[in-house]
Amino acid sequence: MEELIKEYALGYTMLREAIEGLSEEELRYKPAPDKWSIHQILIHVTDSEISSTSRLKKVLAEDEPILISFDQDAWANNLGYDLLDREQHFLLFKFLRSSMQPILDQLTSEQSRRVGVYVDQARFTFKQLLEYRVQHIRDHLDQIERVKNAYQENQTY
Structure with missing residues (x-):
């Protein structure tokens, strides 16, 4: 669990490093009309992260809470992602992750086994949900x- 928590904490840094030095043109480039x-x-x-932070907290705070996912394509298509401020969102991601850190630092093995239930009746432990956040x-x-x-391939033509 310790390694999982460490990698979770590094999410912002890893993303920041992945985009370091990219131009606005590179950041806005879509490899295909249906790709992000x-x-x-x-x-x-x-x-x-907004949605998942709430789910993680619900699992720790409530007894077998109902968890709800969001439709990522609907959000991307209907919320004007191209118009949103990337840096604001990126900082929000950083703050959400850092806001969970004190909770994760005090996490007990019993808490890591707490369960949340999705509306389709799929059950996930807190640890599984955290693993999903890292894998995401x-x-x-x-x-x-x-x-x-x-x-880069497109630039060579």
């Missing part, structure tokens, strides 16, 4: 690399 730009990925990561950042770091590579 790095800018949109970062807005999504923050929106996802890993997945989007990979996606950012794919977009960066696609941008």
Whole structure:
């Protein structure tokens, strides 16, 4: 659990390093009409963090709370991600992660086994939900690399 918490704490730094030195053109580049730009990925990561921080807290505070996901495509398509301030969202992500740190630093093994229940009756422990948060950042770091590579390939033509 200790390694998981450490990686969770590094999420902001890892994302920041992944975009360091990129131009606005690179950040806004979409590899295909139905694919997200790095800018949109970062807005999504923050929106996802808003939702997941609430879920994590519910699992620790309430007895087997009902957990609700959000429709990421609807949010991306209907909330004007291209118009949103990336730095504001990025700082919000940082603050959300850091706000969880004192809670995670005091986490007991009993708390890590607390359960939340999604509306489809899928049950997840706090530890599983935290693992998902860490994997979510890993997945989007990979996606950012794919977009960066696609941008570079596009520039050679």
